[in-house]
Amino acid sequence: MVDQTVALRSADELVGRILAFSRMLRESGLAVTPGRIVDAARSLPLVGLDERDELRLALRTNFASSREEEQLFDRAFDGFWNERPRQSSSRIETDDEPAAEGESLAAVSATSDAADPSAARYGRIEADAERDLRDRWPGGSREFDRAIDALIRSLATRRSRRYRAARRGPRVDFRRSLRRSAARGADVHEIVRARPKIRKTRLILLYDVSGSMADATSFLLRFLLGVQRRLPGSRSAVFSTRFTEVTRALRRRGVAATLEHLARAARHWSGGTDIGGALAVLNRGVVRDGSARSTICLIVSDGYDHGDPERIAREMALLSRRVRRIVWINPLFGTEGYQPLARGMHAALPWIDRFLPGHDVRALRRLTAELGAM
Amino acid sequence: MTAALFSSIDAVRSAFEAESYVADRALALTVMLAARLEKPMLLEGEAGVGKTEVAKVLARALDTELIRLQCYEGLDVHTSLYEWNHARQMLSIRMAEAAHDDRAAIEKHVFGDEFLLERPLLRAIRHRGPRPAVLLIDEIDRADEEFEAFLLEVLSDFQVTIPEIGTLTAEQKPLVVVTSNRTRELNDALKRRCLYLWIDYPTAEREREIVLRKVPGIRETLADRIAAIMQTLRKIDFAKAPGVAETLDWSRALLGLDVDDVAPAILEDTAGCLLKCREDVDCLRTVGAAAILADDVPAAPRMERAW
Numbered sequence: 001m002v003d004q005t006v007a008l009r010s011a012d013e014l015v016g017r018i019l020a021f022s023r024m025l026r027e028s029g030l031a032v033t034p035g036r037i038v039d040a041a042r043s044l045p046l047v048g049l050d051e052r053d054e055l056r057l058a059l060r061t062n063f064a065s066s067r068e069e070e071q072l073f074d075r076a077f078d079g080f081w082n083e084r085p086r087q088s089s090s091r092i093e094t095d096d097e098p099a100a101e102g103e104s105l106a107a108v109s110a111t112s113d114a115a116d117p118s119a120a121r122y123g124r125i126e127a128d129a130e131r132d133l134r135d136r137w138p139g140g141s142r143e144f145d146r147a148i149d150a151l152i153r154s155l156a157t158r159r160s161r162r163y164r165a166a167r168r169g170p171r172v173d174f175r176r177s178l179r180r181s182a183a184r185g186a187d188v189h190e191i192v193r194a195r196p197k198i199r200k201t202r203l204i205l206l207y208d209v210s211g212s213m214a215d216a217t218s219f220l221l222r223f224l225l226g227v228q229r230r231l232p233g234s235r236s237a238v239f240s241t242r243f244t245e246v247t248r249a250l251r252r253r254g255v256a257a258t259l260e261h262l263a264r265a266a267r268h269w270s271g272g273t274d275i276g277g278a279l280a281v282l283n284r285g286v287v288r289d290g291s292a293r294s295t296i297c298l299i300v301s302d303g304y305d306h307g308d309p310e311r312i313a314r315e316m317a318l319l320s321r322r323v324r325r326i327v328w329i330n331p332l333f334g335t336e337g338y339q340p341l342a343r344g345m346h347a348a349l350p351w352i353d354r355f356l357p358g359h360d361v362r363a364l365r366r367l368t369a370e371l372g373a374m
Numbered sequence: 375m376t377a378a379l380f381s382s383i384d385a386v387r388s389a390f391e392a393e394s395y396v397a398d399r400a401l402a403l404t405v406m407l408a409a410r411l412e413k414p415m416l417l418e419g420e421a422g423v424g425k426t427e428v429a430k431v432l433a434r435a436l437d438t439e440l441i442r443l444q445c446y447e448g449l450d451v452h453t454s455l456y457e458w459n460h461a462r463q464m465l466s467i468r469m470a471e472a473a474h475d476d477r478a479a480i481e482k483h484v485f486g487d488e489f490l491l492e493r494p495l496l497r498a499i500r501h502r503g504p505r506p507a508v509l510l511i512d513e514i515d516r517a518d519e520e521f522e523a524f525l526l527e528v529l530s531d532f533q534v535t536i537p538e539i540g541t542l543t544a545e546q547k548p549l550v551v552v553t554s555n556r557t558r559e560l561n562d563a564l565k566r567r568c569l570y571l572w573i574d575y576p577t578a579e580r581e582r583e584i585v586l587r588k589v590p591g592i593r594e595t596l597a598d599r600i601a602a603i604m605q606t607l608r609k610i611d612f613a614k615a616p617g618v619a620e621t622l623d624w625s626r627a628l629l630g631l632d633v634d635d636v637a638p639a640i641l642e643d644t645a646g647c648l649l650k651c652r653e654d655v656d657c658l659r660t661v662g663a664a665a666i667l668a669d670d671v672p673a674a675p676r677m678e679r680a681w
Contacts, residue, residue: 010568031568043407047383054383054403061404067418067556067572174460175452175641233519235558247559283613286557314653317612 014049015041018059021080028076030063046147054079071320140183145362147364169195173338202294202325203227204286205232208301210273213331220300223364225250225258235286239278239308245286275302275344283315297323302332312344316351325353329367333357379435380409391437394587395427396580404571405432414529414550416565421555428508428534429510429551438505441548445517451524457491485538495528498548509548514564515557522561529567578605581621589625591676599636600625606669607648610661616648617645623647638663 018041026032040062056077058124109200135280176188180190205227207220228236228250237245249261287295297319305312320326328348332338333355340349349355356367379389386402397405405428408415417425433440443454465486470480494509494527501507514522528534541614552568554560576584582601585592600621608615614625624647633640641663649655660670 005663031562031566036566039411039640042411046407046410047403053399057400057403061400061407061569061571063413065416070570070572113635139427175458176458178463186632245559280611314657315613318651318653 014044018044021059021076022063024080025063025073025076028072030069030072031065032063036062056081098190136240145222147368149226149230150365150368154324159195163194166195167193169193171195202296203231204295204297205234205236206278206281206282206297206299206301207236207238208240208273208275208278208299209238210304212273212302212304213300221259221262223300237278237282237286239274241272241274241277243281272306273301273344274307275301275303275305275348276307276309276315279312279315279319283322285317288318295323296325296327298327298329300329300331302330303340303342303345305342305344307344309343309347312347313350316348320351320353326351327354327356327367327370329351329356331357380406382406390431393431393434395424395431396576396587397428397581398576398580400556400571401428401460401573408569409549411569412547414552414568416552416554416568416570417573418554418556418562418570420615420617422619423575424571424618425553425573426510426512429508429512429553431550432551433508436505436508436549439501439507440510441494441498441501441507442510442512444512445514445521447516447518447523449517453493454495454521455493455528456496456536457493458485458538459489459491463489485495489531490536490539495525496534496542499528499532499534499542499544501544501546501548503546506546507548509550511550511552513555514552514560515554519561522564526561526567529564575604575608575615576618578602579650581605581618584618585621587626587668588622589629592625592629593634596628596634596636597625600670603636603641603667606671609673610657610666610671612649612654612657613651614649614654620648620650636667636669641667 019037022032022037022040040059043058043062044055047058049055056074059077060070060073064073098337163169163171163173165176171194173192176192177190178193181191205224207224209220213220216359224236224246227234228247235245235247236250246262250258282297287297317324330338330345332342333340340346340355354370356370379385383399383402383406386406387397387399388403390397404415407413417428419425429442430440466484466489467480470483475483490496498507499510511525514525517525529550532547533541535541552564575581578601581604582597585597585600586594589597602622604616624644627644627647628636628640631640631644642659645655645658649658658666665671
């Protein structure tokens with residue numbers, strides 16, 4: 001009898017601890033819902049609680065739902081249950097962890113500053129990366145918005161593999177035909193046909209937000225927001241020496257909220273550039289396994305790069321086989337006497353289907369015309 | 375039997391082992407919780423780490439039916455849940471008319487069970503025990519978001535409504551294994567419904583055990599060597615790092631060639647078992663087979679990423 005009370009009290013205590021832990025997890029950004037807490041609590045009697053590792057795994061499988069969240073969870077768990085953190089093989093950027101690689105990046109840009117006179121253009125350290133994006137937001141420009149609209153329209157004409165009922169079409173919709181006929185006796189009076197739904201083309205947008213692109217940021221932001229709003233199936237990512245998918249950040253309502261969220265999601269604005277690395281992330285993630293063969297990949301970058309040009313070439317070759325088209329918009333292209341001499345740009349050139357300027361509305365219109373022709 | 379299998383982590387592990395699947399604690403625990411809490415499990419990981427195999431092994435261990443729904447773009451209700459056999463219906467209507475049957479009877483007849491084409495999800499719902507079926511929803515990230523929303527509905531109460539028949543509810547909820555290659559982010563609601571596990575490439579120790587179990591006749595020293603080399607290979611920045619399936623292919627090839635140790639020339643000659651695209655084979659040559667065998671490769675410059 002006595003034993004039971006003790007057990008009960010410790011179970012109560014455990015539940016209390018779990019609740020406190022859940023709150024902490026929620027604060028660190030995991031989607032902690034009442035349902036999940038209940039399921040986590042239901043899991044506890046099923047595992048050996050004297051084994052710390054089982055407790056961790058049981059709670060983790062309930063609360064985390066991606067690899068990054070698993071890692072975030074593990075750190076939080078070690079912190080909360082007060083023990084030495086376990087070794088983690090890879091570091092993942094999170095909101096509560098401001099960029100700490102100032103040092104190493106400074107080292108990189110210091111060496112490249114010495115080696116390459118143009119390094120001053122892109123070698124800025126990430127320290128000033130958190131400049132408020134709102135400062136760079138251009139005032140409203142009807143013309144620009146219209147140009148983006150036209151661009152979206154020209155893209156929105158692809159056939160889906162899903163069908164919808166129609167009077168004419170290549171396929172017979174048996175189900176509908178029969179149902180309709182059943183209402184008037186069993187004979188089939190009318191054949192309902194089906195034709196493919198029109199689907200908007202999916203875009204994958206990869207934006208260079210390194211220091212050298214700072215001047216083009218306002219164009220970029222507008223473009224990013226415009227496309228994402230109108231082609232919801234698209235995915236957007238920004239990169240410098242790190243890679244951040246911002247698709248979700250762009251779904252916010254209101255420009256101010258979006259920009260704020262964007263700045264928080266990607267803390268590496270105005271850093272150095274690693275185009276090859278960004279392409280590698282793309283190739284191993286979003287466009288892996290031919291899942292994106294009907295996608296257009298749009299890269300916005302000036303091609304100034306710290307990395308290995310051979311790697312860029314290799315990743316571009318891979319990418320070109322996995323997406324339908326690669327379009328590269330270079331904000332420098334179009335300025336007088338521009339030649340794609342930047343090493344990164346040069347390495348990428350053979351795999352680009354369309355190489356376009358993109359610094360103003362006129363360039364955007366040309367882009368629209370070109371994309372429409374694809 | 376079901377209860378015994380899911381009574382503890384160790385029970386799950388030994389059941390999996392009996393089916394030649396080497397499961398680590400995290401996987402065994404997730405499987406156990408999924409079964410006991412009756413929640414689907416969402417397994418993510420690189421291609422070739424054995425996600426799909428989990429469902430197959432689970433079905434074998436339970437001696438129950440494996441119902442597989444392979445996802446692809448455009449997958450819809452008709453191919454995932456049910457479809458009426460229209461051609462047969464029409465034929466049957468004609469025959470009934472010729473026999474001057476009553477209209478209501480015809481309708482009742484042609485929307486009967488024998489005209490219903492059962493697709494995987496319906497099959498899982500109508501599965502009658504004694505043991506739960508295993509429903510494998512493979513590569514959910516290939517399906518489109520519309521389908522994901524529909525699936526969420528099915529997974530939440532295992533109940534579907536077919537207008538002509540009525541509402542069907544699962545008597546025995548299936549064990550659901552959802553896999554994703556992570557080519558896109560999944561719906562939050564779907565993720566919340568599932569127990570999650572990221573399956574990583576196996577450690578050298580585990581991979582060695584896998585090789586020994588799956589490739590009968592291989593010497594332990596060679597299995598050790600293979601497992602070590604795989605660890606090195608996965609450090610290299612390949613477009614498609616070799617998975618466990620590749621390890622097994624390669625092990626069988628080496629066994630067939632009857633080699634005692636892996637020499638550089640052999641690694642190069644058999645690279646086709648491990649790497650499936652030209653750039654990667656080139657990359658292997660650039661790094662050098664000798665360097666790989668000496669575990670002297672530059673770590674891949676992996677870019678930090680956040681989704």
